[in-house]
Amino acid sequence: MQAMTYDRFGGPEVLSATRQPLPKVGPGEVLVRVRCAAVNPVDWKIMAGGLEPLMDTVFPVVPGWDVAGVVERVGIDVPEFSVGDEVMAYARKDYVHGGTFAEFVTVPVRCLARRPSSLGWEQAAGLPLAGLTAYQTLTRLGTREGETVLIHNAAGGVGSLGVQIARALGARVIGTASPANHDRLRELGAEPVAYGDGLTDRVRELAPKGVDVVADFVGGVLDATLGVLADGGRHASIADNTVTESGGQWMWVRPSGSDLTALAELADAGKLTVRVAETFPLTRLADAFELSRSGHVHGKIVVTP
Template sequence: MTEETQGDATMRAMTYDRFGGTEVLSATRQPHPKVGPGEVLVRVRAAAVNPVDWKIMAGGLAPLMDTVFPVVPGWDVAGVVERVGIDAPEFAAGDEVFAYARKDYVHGGTFAEYVTVPVRCLAAKPSSLSFEEAAGLPLAGLTAYQTLTRLGAGEGDTVLVHNAAGGVGVFGVQIARALGARVIGTASPANHERLRGFGAEPVAYGDGLADRVRALAPGGVDVVADFVGGVLDDTLAVLAEGGRHASIADDSVTAKGGQWMWVRPDGGDLAELGALADAGKLTVPVAEVFELDRLADAFELSQKGHVHGKIVVRP
């Protein structure tokens, strides 16, 4: 540990001690987290906001995951390894890393000066990305990557990405292109030029979507990645015979031969995303950066939606 860490057993953190809206967030001092076996302590350089963060704060995952108050929210992080725990030989102090640092219960998150991260969640930070960009990649990037790879998207496939201009969709478009697929992406017309820049063929969502997709892919599409929900009828209408589909927002797809996806922390997958970034095949748009004590403002911006890029917090 550094002298600063040794001399001060607490750290700055944003916390909440009950479920609610942004009014429950407070700037507090918390004990430095204990570094367990198979974990590393990361000095946070940047942490990104995802909608799940404020949904958890409102109690949205209480039926699924145990919560231990006070909670430091946040799952996405990029930073520098401060020290390693027992049985964590993969990393050393000073390593630049990033992670989707979800644990088995809700308590010690990333909107703080330090966070412990299980080695299984961690990967070396891509050298081509800033800490702010790297922090914005893990959860959304892994969601897109795991959806597409589980569906076997690859060379020669035509992939339809629903909500292609959204936080997950932008990564989905880029990853599908990197895997060798042709990509059709749904978005509002205002986002079409942006999608073309990422390599997608854009189509407007809404009434007549299936016809517009069929005009581009008369034989249907091989893979559909739904990152918005409520589009199952359109998915089935454009899916080619033998096609594969999955959703992160609509579990009813399982009754129609699709997969219901929930992102999993995986350092190996994260390393693959980092390699794509370093190869120039994956960029991370950052919309705005907030200081730690303005986390409530960052959450409120996220809640408004329609942000083109990641919202990042720096301690």
């Protein structure tokens, strides 16, 4: 099969288009023919060696964890799926090796969900990692109907999905973003506030008694979080592990087919959409990574074999 691989840590320059053996399909796995795979910042951070202290790496590596495609083959003990099923997954495995930027990828059943009919292939590929990060953060914080939620970086890839999920849970949402993105947040159902000096005061103007839940999807905002949190409020961050020192949770997204199915149901109910910024062919994965690294993209970057 055709795949993009790297055999040493580094930047986009270490990527090469190669031919790789078709992956073996183990018990509890399916082989997915990739229709689309989405780029996440973690992909190029791993390629640079950023997760080497946490996860074993087996070279050559096919990067990528987000995928949408069609089941090509099922392994032993997989009654849940059949050949031809249209699926999506956050396909993280226990070590770094066989990822989604290829024509085929094996995916553990625990990661899989059926593609929602309301999302195209590109949107479905862009949903899993970012959507699960937002969903698991908000649900682990016990977000409930009638509560007020503050989302830091609400216009980002995770944040924009978090706004929609929090609204679907029945919460009022205040979202931080640059003024250029405020109209977008209003479209998603959030009340926008600008970053920078005076953030705490601006949030307090909207929520004088404080907010019940804070989801930090950017980092570096702990003082603002604590300054607006109501008594008994809960907070979590995906980017700042020091939040645990002030009673918060440090989040690391977990593959979950059941959580992804819940997101698919929100999408089919018209409560969740995924914005796609740009699509690249597989052989231009280095360009897709460079765009992601620039930080100047609004929406998901998708790659198609």
